[in-house]
Amino acid sequence: MATTLTPVLTDRWDASRSWTLDAYRKAGGYSALRTALAMDPADVLAAVKDSGLRGRGGAGFPTGMKWGFLPPPDGGPRYLVVNADESEPGTCKDIPLMMADPHLLIEGAIITSYAIGCHHAFIYLRGEVVHVYRRLLAAVAEAREAGLLGPDVAGSGYDLEITVHAGAGAYICGEETALLDSLEGRRGQPRLKPPFPAVAGLYGRPTVVNNVETIASVPSVVANGADWFRSMGTERSSGFGIFSLSGHVTRPGQYEAPLGITLRELLDMAGGIREGHELKFWTPGGSSTPLFTAEHLDVPLDYESVGAAGSMLGTRALQIFDETTCVVRAVSRWIDFYAHESCGKCTPCREGTYWMKLIYHRLEAGEGTQEDLATLLDVCDNILGRAFCALGDGATSPVTSSLKYFRDEYEAHVTGGGCPFDPVAAARFAYTPKGLVHA
């Protein structure tokens, strides 16, 4: 049976003025909040645990279990921090979600805060998306005006404030402990774990950090029940998620489907690879997840199956490249990104990404050597698992996977004196190259 789309998070995106409280309520919004507020907080947590919902920000940690790690209340504050720092290359689901349906996130944040006993929640939004920031501010103000935030939420006697906080351009702040340091007004650098944020997070207090899509999934779990959620997806990867298709595909976009759908099925819905071309390589979950090729078209896109095939489900950011694309050019640009975004705290990541960047630029310029290819693998070996956080690990993913599947292409750069590909063929418009050097 062919898998079909399951619009839940994306269901209201095409509604008129979908971002307004009025439109959200007309579509049934904030009814799950009333249901939740009539429940014991522990029962809300149990429903999320039973649903099997796992973190949608990349790591896939079970959400209910994460909430359950908070120590018993001691009378002091506990925090929810929503990670809206969406910056992983290829990932483009949370920004449109917050743009089209900000009240879904706010409803999820209120329910989650209620479940974990939080009275001040934060939404940490990347700083570069001014219009999304304005929209979230407006939505929070609307919710407060309607009595859904502030003292006595919806007449329940429960109090909650939500602060929308804008970052300032730093990929590392998507890492949860770096995010917390940044939210505390510091350089966004990862903390050593343990202690985990559940024990000592924001301001040293028990804190839950969850991705936007995770929190936005909570209202539907409360409204429809854990069994409904588990009726979609696979046994261990339950529910639905947004699959973001970009690149050389006929109809790129956000496709919300049960976990376990395959790229072949998604491509059927998206009109296939652009006309006259064929799939060469793709990322299953952003640039930090090892590349897949056409041989992986039928891998079920759930946490277990993607892992077993040698990559990670990540953020379901499917960047799709056809045969016109030079894999060395693609990986080179990703390594530029990691070198730029490495926070500099850990030597293997800071130095490793820098030296790999130089090697890639040499390869693309036709000045690379066979020894460079061995050095790339050696550098990756010295980064992987040797830093505080996963940024450096992520940087090694495209390098090692591309060398595994496309070593011939790397060697062609060495023996052929540079890149054998024509960038014009890969672009989505015709143009005449200006012969400028990209370094």
Next chain:
Amino acid sequence: MTARTYEPYEGAKLERLEADAAAILARYPEHPRSGLLPLLHLVQSEDGFVSPDGIAFCARVLGLTTAEVSAVATFYTQFKRKPNGTYTVGVCTNTLCAIMGGDAIFDELAEHLGIGHDETTPDGAITLERIECNAACDYAPVMMVNWEFFDEQTPDSARDVVDRLRAGEPAGDTGLAAGRDSSVDTPTQPPSGGTADTKTRRKPSEEA
């Protein structure tokens, strides 16, 4: 020593900034330092970059040293250490956009404007930047003007946008993505939030 390009922190400007700063700090009860990034956005929205006086202002408001404030400001790419042009035009040249045509768009603008990455046109109108992935990959190649999205750009469309901006004309709607409805026709700066956010030289969008 170059000439100061911004108004001194005194009089009406200082009063306004102090009111904005108080509104920012109110959002972080008992933890004022959490207001540092919003405060840096605030002073940048005033001065066009994080100016020495802006750093001193943040330090004074929070009871930090200027070194502590500078250490934070220099960590984040969005905080500028020299004045940008009226419009910051960022072309995504991360992998996906670069391959879909972002490199060609950047080259076109660099040649057309006669400037490179992180450089400003002599008339002070446009600063050109390479930017990292800004989460709109399904609309590649993406360009941003003062952090508003311009989807599915081409070298011609991008050149047209910067020409209109320099001529003081509206640069048109983006409009392609779900819910994106704002048009860039006035200078904007990154967010500082709250009252500060609505106060800056920005056209009110049709929110709410």
